[in-house]
Amino acid sequence: MMKIAICEDDNIQRKGILNMIDRYFGMNAKKYEVFEFISGEKLLACTRKFDIFFLDIQMDNISGIDTAKQIRITYEKAIIIFITGFKDYVFDAFDVHAFHYIIKPINENKFNEILHSAIRLLSKKDKLLIAKTSNSSYKVFLKDILYLESNQRKVKIHTTYGVIEYYYKISDLEKELLEDNFYRCHKSYIVNLKYVQSFDNTFVTLKNSEEVYISKYKLTDFSKAFMYYLKNEGY
Template sequence: MNIFICDDDNLICEQIKTLCESYYIEHKLKRPDIYIFHSGEDILASDIKPDIVYLDIQMSGIDGIAVGNSLVKSYPAAIIIIITSFPEYLDEAMRFHVFRYISKPVESKRFMRNLEDAISEFNSIGGRIIVKCKGKTYVLSAKDIIMVEVNPHCRNLTIHTVSDTYTTTQTLASIKSMLPSGSFYQSHRCYIVNMNYIMSYNNSRIYMENHLYADIALRKYNDFFNTYSTFLTTLR
């Protein structure tokens, strides 16, 4: 992952860099490549693809609004977070669909929450999801997930992959929001299946690889049948 920090105040740049590094260390994630720029001209001259951008609005030379507009044209998937002391510029910034807004001085807890959201967004776009399990944070490839099931007797769910299982207290809705909708289907309030791993099904149950199965809610059978039939046509 490439994180860009663009601010003409070097102290702000170093603070953001330190916070980013602290988050990745704390969550035992692979460290990102962090690039610091002190002007709009410098960031636009870079030939590196940005994934997350922390962008100041009020800079000498090319301002953050112009920089943001240029970045989204070149890198539509870039996640842009505005950092500024001037909230009156937010309306203009919203035109290039900023992901979050952080005011100066930067508050650590809010920064960490927004960074976590940005990483989740990045991994969702890239076909990966973030799972918190037994005090650790895992980044899983969506294509390796066979199914997700909720344990109705306790407040957790299990993610079954081709090689392992992960139990987490994250909600089914939060996991679903990170999964690519084209290949995953929620067949029941307690189950989400990856249609690539379906072996067979009947009107009440879906049988998956690795000897797993998921229930189909009665009211969802017709929708499942149509969705899965459409999915199969895309594989031909």
């Protein structure tokens, strides 16, 4: 699911951007979530991972440019789109590798064009999760994940190169992976359909011969999801 942040201290401008995003996705039938922030401080305090940031440049205390610099520390590949009433900041926007620069008042056709380009770029990128342990943060590319396992208050990410364990809810990961060929086959397991070799009434067998439980209540829907995945992949 696409997650978008709007950081704008003017309520009217912020709601205007939100409405344009809603109209765009309404026409394109994609799943998305939008979160609003009235300052750079509020945005940077948020622990959610966003795909696209719309940042007003001129804000009190911390500017959009300085906010973007902090974002880049954690999210190197996030798409940042600046919105401002002045052209003077265009070179500053380049310094933080902004995707685009929109001048107020916003032309909705231009806005849609830029948002569409941003989404197309995202679809080409290697998507990843950030797994934060007490000591480190790990980038885990979705293409390397075999399955995810709930272990009390922790999640174990089983990858092609090892296991990463950290505090997180598997239900939150299920939402994040909703459109990325993952399926929650059991209350404790989410599998990457890319690595599924076969399944029966009890287990899903992965291509590395590992087995994970499948719930009898999930069996029919899992079968449909796996067949749909195979069809889309050209099998």
